[in-house]
Amino acid sequence: MHLLEAGFESRNRPCVLLLHGFPELAYSWRKVMLPIASAGFHVIAPDQRGYGRTTGWDDDYDGDVSSFRIFNVLKDALGLVFALGYRSVAAVVGHDFGSPVAAYCSLVRPDVFRSVVLMSAPFPGPPSLPFNTVHDSPHSHSAAANIHEDLAALDRPRKHYQW
Secondary structure: OOOOOOOOOOOOOOOOEEOOOOOOOHHHHHHHHHHHOOOEEEEEEEEOOOOOOOOOOOOOOOOOOOHHHHHHHHHHHHHHHHHHOOEEOOOOEOOHHHHHHHHHHHHHHOEEOOEEEEEEOOOOOOOOOOOOHHHHHOOOOOOOOOOOHHHHOOEEEEEEEOO
8 A cells, every 4th residue: 555654753643544535646635744743643645445556456447346345445544554553543534535434434443543534525424224124214325315404404604515
């Protein structure tokens, strides 16, 4: 996995993991990495699976894409953190496509990912389990079904609350 780092002078610093969006790379974080590192953090920004210089999957035109499932990308993030010697992350920050990955990191391993920042992509939460489907509402399986009602319920200012 290809990555960029800042603030790695000491492994005693808390770790911040930055997950880029589509169609971006770790390089997209270059302007925020040094300020975060200057605040006392070890900042890590990987090229996620399928992006940039990160390799290790079937890249044939008609290859198997199952390795790109969200939990495999989540395992990449967790494996990277552990490979670098960390057992916890002060913050995982996701932008665009990186947001659902960051969200699932914090949901699946809250013991590792202590806080989460999601940017430019709404996260409706994990899908409901396929139990008691008789009692589910017809909109419960669609993340965007009530997006306008949800946005209207948010506090002002609403300048950026658009769909």
